Amino acid sequence: MSLLGAGWRWLAGSPRARRGLRVLQVVLGTSLLVKMVAYLPLADALWGPRGIGRDQSFVPAFGPWIGGWADRVFATPLGTHAVFVAVALGAVGLVAGTEVRLSTIVALLGLVLLRGRFHFVQGDDDVTYLALAYMLLTLPPAEAPPAGAVRVWLHNIGVLAIATQAVLVYFVAGFSKAFGSEWQTGTAFYYVGQADLFSSPLLRALSRSPWATGVASYVTVVYSLLFPAAVLSPLRVPWLVLAMTFHVLTGLLMGLWLFGTVMVGMDLFLISDAEYAALGRWARARLTAPGPLARLYIDGFCGICRSTARLIARLDWCQRLEIVSFRDPECVLPPGVTLARLETEMTLLDLRTGRAVGGFEAVRALARHLPALWPLRPLFAAVAWGGWGDRAYRYLAERRKIVPDPRVCRAATGADAECAPRDELGRGASSD
Amino acid sequence: MSWARPWLAHALRLGSLAWLVFHFTLTGLYVLPPSPLSTAAAPVLGAYVDRYFPQNWNLFAPNPLSQNLSLLVRPLTAAEAASVAARGLPESGWYDLTRPLWEQHQNPFSYAEMLGHFHIVTLQAYLYGDPAARARALVELRRLASGFVNARAPSPYAYVSVALKIRQEMDLPWPPPARARRPVRYTAVGVYPTDPTMAPAPVPAVAARP
Numbered sequence: 001m002s003l004l005g006a007g008w009r010w011l012a013g014s015p016r017a018r019r020g021l022r023v024l025q026v027v028l029g030t031s032l033l034v035k036m037v038a039y040l041p042l043a044d045a046l047w048g049p050r051g052i053g054r055d056q057s058f059v060p061a062f063g064p065w066i067g068g069w070a071d072r073v074f075a076t077p078l079g080t081h082a083v084f085v086a087v088a089l090g091a092v093g094l095v096a097g098t099e100v101r102l103s104t105i106v107a108l109l110g111l112v113l114l115r116g117r118f119h120f121v122q123g124d125d126d127v128t129y130l131a132l133a134y135m136l137l138t139l140p141p142a143e144a145p146p147a148g149a150v151r152v153w154l155h156n157i158g159v160l161a162i163a164t165q166a167v168l169v170y171f172v173a174g175f176s177k178a179f180g181s182e183w184q185t186g187t188a189f190y191y192v193g194q195a196d197l198f199s200s201p202l203l204r205a206l207s208r209s210p211w212a213t214g215v216a217s218y219v220t221v222v223y224s225l226l227f228p229a230a231v232l233s234p235l236r237v238p239w240l241v242l243a244m245t246f247h248v249l250t251g252l253l254m255g256l257w258l259f260g261t262v263m264v265g266m267d268l269f270l271i272s273d274a275e276y277a278a279l280g281r282w283a284r285a286r287l288t289a290p291g292p293l294a295r296l297y298i299d300g301f302c303g304i305c306r307s308t309a310r311l312i313a314r315l316d317w318c319q320r321l322e323i324v325s326f327r328d329p330e331c332v333l334p335p336g337v338t339l340a341r342l343e344t345e346m347t348l349l350d351l352r353t354g355r356a357v358g359g360f361e362a363v364r365a366l367a368r369h370l371p372a373l374w375p376l377r378p379l380f381a382a383v384a385w386g387g388w389g390d391r392a393y394r395y396l397a398e399r400r401k402i403v404p405d406p407r408v409c410r411a412a413t414g415a416d417a418e419c420a421p422r423d424e425l426g427r428g429a430s431s432d
Numbered sequence: 433m434s435w436a437r438p439w440l441a442h443a444l445r446l447g448s449l450a451w452l453v454f455h456f457t458l459t460g461l462y463v464l465p466p467s468p469l470s471t472a473a474a475p476v477l478g479a480y481v482d483r484y485f486p487q488n489w490n491l492f493a494p495n496p497l498s499q500n501l502s503l504l505v506r507p508l509t510a511a512e513a514a515s516v517a518a519r520g521l522p523e524s525g526w527y528d529l530t531r532p533l534w535e536q537h538q539n540p541f542s543y544a545e546m547l548g549h550f551h552i553v554t555l556q557a558y559l560y561g562d563p564a565a566r567a568r569a570l571v572e573l574r575r576l577a578s579g580f581v582n583a584r585a586p587s588p589y590a591y592v593s594v595a596l597k598i599r600q601e602m603d604l605p606w607p608p609p610a611r612a613r614r615p616v617r618y619t620a621v622g623v624y625p626t627d628p629t630m631a632p633a634p635v636p637a638v639a640a641r642p
Contacts, residue, residue, distance in 0.1 A: 045635075123488075
């Protein structure tokens with residue numbers, strides 16, 4: 001009884017999966033737009049009045065009035081192209097999030113016409129069509145009726161329908177494969193590699209390995225069969241991340257880009273609003289800081305150092321760094337670091353731990369602090385591992401041009417200041 | 433009438449929930465492998481799921497596609513068509529309409545993967561389908577060929593006929609041999625009049641491999 005009660009409250013409470021739904025709309029809209037542009041050169045040959053689907057009629061499915069009207073749409077090339085344009089406009093609306101209900105209806109009607117005219121459809125067509133149909137029950141992004149309203153209930157029924165459909169896709173795909181001898185013997189991946197329409201040189205090479213073909217074949221079936229249980233368990237998010245990784249791989253290795261994209265959209269839909277909120281909090285905590293986390297000491301007398309500092313400041317989207325010139329008389333040097341060392345290498349002081357690193361190690365620490373440089377971290381690690389980082393850094397540092405210029409003492413912060421000589425302890429002498 | 437609104441709202445809630453259960457029960461029966469239940473429900477499945485919510489999640493199931501199938505086309509002039517009965521089909525001048533689609537299928541911004549998949553499904557239906565599926569597949573293969581000929585022909589009536597063949601590059605069984613050529617089998621489909629009313633299909637084609 002309590003389970004039924006919880007289910008009833010889930011449906012009657014607030015609208016669910018609003019962020020996931022929005023993500024799904026963007027993904028479906030994007031894939032539809034790509035498809036309409038890509039398929040347009042074949043519009044006449046496949047869907048047009050002289051195309052392969054020319055003897056298909058809508059009358060048996062929709063009756064003489066609606067079916068007859070739909071048949072007339074494809075009676076001219078202009079009508080055929082108009083259907084493509086309509087679907088593309090609906091797709092744009094879905095991506096933009098404006099007039100979402102109207103956009104969904106337009107895109108869906110266009111898809112009904114295209115599917116009815118030319119019978120061949122692929123998995124991504126089916127997922128898109130069904131998700132858009134269930135989406136008719138859901139609320140547009142800006143609409144927020146009170147909890148308990150019938151519209152909220154219908155929205156949640158639509159959400160449940162999309163989620164159930166996603167689960168069904170995975171489960172049936174796994175269940176049907178489980179009957180196949182090649183999946184049972186762990187060789188299916190090898191055979192897929194031989195069909196050039198779904199393969200690539202990399203897949204062909206990988207599929208010759210007994211380990212790769214065995215693991216890929218069994219994991220595909222077991223993963224799909226466990227999908228319904230996994231998404232109802234605490235493992236949901238990692239399971240969905242695995243699914244998205246799988247779809248990216250099917251795009252890269254098998255060319256199934258459109259199906260992969262649409263399924264990634266369905267996976268993202270299955271992440272709840274609470275999980276999106278938690279993810280947002282985690283990302284904000286990682287990306288933003290109340291104050292600078294590190295102080296970068298550069299040489300304000302060196303033109304290259306100043307340009308580098310300006311570039312770093314531009315990349316510091318989260319304001320994690322404070323960039324100072326050690327030539328600035330007001331600059332407090334990091335503990336345990338001499339002026340002589342600062343003159344030879346850029347130094348980064350971690351303000352939380354008080355640890356200072358210099359040279360190439362400072363470059364690597366910078367890359368840790370700046371998300372924009374994260375993609376370069378593996379490269380920096382490889383260069384450091386090879387022992388090239390410090391050598392390259394010293395080579396550049398020793399050849400930098402130093403021009404004492406009082407105007408650029410604080411070049412890093414952009415403010416002008418008078419420079420005063422520093423003593424060896426690194427304290428700026430009074431300018432009085 | 434204010435007493436009616438809560439009842440109406442409840443009816444709508446229960447009705448939508450009932451529809452959800454009904455819809456996914458039927459959808460489950462439709463997409464899972466045939467069973468006594470799906471056989472018993474066949475009329476409802478045909479009238480509801482197949483008509484309004486068709487779907488298929490059996491790509492690569494029960495076993496994945498592992499052959500390379502191609503549609504080979506040879507446009508024939510009136511003279512060539514007349515000599516087919518006496519001399520057989522010409523050896524040269526064949527076009528492979530499917531192979532260029534495999535080669536471009538990794539491009540997500542092209543129709544290659546979709547059209548290539550359509551070729552494969554139609555060729556499989558012709559080779560392995562029941563009589564109705566074979567007949568439908570033959571119509572579509574002829575239309576594909578005519579669309580290609582109409583796009584390439586110098587004039588609408590330059591080629592009066594078209595010969596069709598299917599090339600099957602068979603798979604090599606596990607374990608992968610170090611060096612082996614994949615066996616190739618050809619299936620003659622026939623010689624048919626071209627259809628000048630078919631819209632030209634500006635699809636890529638390459639010379640067929642010997």
